Amino acid sequence: MKDNVKLMKGNEAIAMAAIRYGCDGYFGYPITPQSEVLETLEAQMPWETTGMVVLQAESEVASINMVYGGAATGKAVMTSSSSPGVSLMQEGISYLAASELPALIVNVMRGGPGLGTIHPSQSDYFQATKGGGHGDYRLIVLAPSTVQEMADFVSLGFDLSFKYRTPSMILADGVVGQMMEKVVLPEQRPRRTEEEIRRQCPWAATGKDNGRTKRNVVTSLELDSAVMEKNNERFQRTYKEIEKNEVRYEAKYTEDAEYLIVAFGSIARICMKAIEDARKEGVKVGIIRPITLWPFPYDAIREAAANVKGILCVEINAGQMIEDVRLAVSDSVPVRHFGRMGGIVPNPNEILDALRRDFIDKPANAKED
């Protein structure tokens, strides 16, 4: 066994990767099924090694505002929570976006609405991708399906966030948060020095240094509507750039596919098992797994759908991403949804059954309902 291959939970991998990225601060509040992020950080005590701050705040509202404060000074800061906690953070996330601040937010989703259940769900897709808070803003949303991606997306999330000066989110769920599998953690990087932050983040509130005569002011408030419109136009230009450059997805078995599954995160893996089983029976099913939920891989889905008889959108929710899939193909192909709710995760057989029910066993000339 290679020494650098570890066995750990997805939540633990997030914590370990954050330390190794050179993250400056974590602010969070415990909630199942993501509590291991904070627990692992507390156990690792990175304040004694890299100098990273780890703080259990009094609430999620406090956490996200601590993130705002840290981000405003150019630090690489993050928080994590699960669905109800992330709902509490929405105001702060909107403020981060409006103040053009980089930050990483992790949502290990559980079943809602309300306090809901502690079991896995993907029902925060709308909240994450369509703006859970107020105003015209977007988050870069990364959807990991393996423990390795939980680790890798910490640095990806931070890097994209700093590149575009906008917050990014890792949208995971209770499956990938709680499961253990192999992971190779990134190399330990040093935290950036104050000098590096001043150089790389000239917008940050670092005081009147290096001969600067004016203080940087970080705020989301702008009472002059003409200026606020200009600000919005700038945000939108950034979002266009992100849409152009940062779409990520994984495609498998799409070349000869008769049917296409679109699924993200943990359920995409469960779909892979269903696809393997279907192919053993001679039914050619392919899959597109969006990795960035925003920006969404519209073009990839449109291209993959060109020669298929139908698309099954599998999500652990009542049908949210299906709206983007339908937009991608302009309803030129029948698109159906299959999902479970309330913390129940579909198993591979159920997915295969849904595929049979909606497409395979349906006569080609059957009337659409």
Add this chain to the structure above:
Amino acid sequence: MKDEIIIAGFGGQGVLSMGKILAYAALENDLEVTWMPSYGPEQRGGTANVTVIISDDTISSPILDTYDTAVILNQQSLDKFEEKVKPGGVLIYDPYGIHHVPTRTDITIVPVDAMEATIEMGQAKSYNMILLGALLKMRPDVPVEAVVRGLKKALPERHHHLIPVNEAAIRKGMELVKE
């Protein structure tokens, strides 16, 4: 090689730990592995189960509906999982506290008197290791040596002095499986 395993019983019986030690052993043996627990408030008293998949190839779904191997520690889990063992699969269970024994004829059913052996050995906490031994006998996915190395990883250092006791329990479990 691929073994899709469900381990199920009461919370507190060491179900998740047994799975974890097996998973670490698979890691030690350079195999692919996933460990997916039923997490939640069932930590003690309620039912707990864990799905462990060991394979020499990439593992897709960590969640399954049917299993190659089931290790069952109580009646509720037996009722739930007996039907979910694939034809030709293996069901290992401890008859202690079982009123309705498994009846399927298309799978190999292996009763292991683990509770009895635990009492005999005077090591109540090595109960799950006896069943792990039985599992390793029936499904030699990983060698016992890898499991002992796995124990070192799965257990905090302050418990390492208990490794010989655990190893003895594993070997006892292997013996308990009748040829």
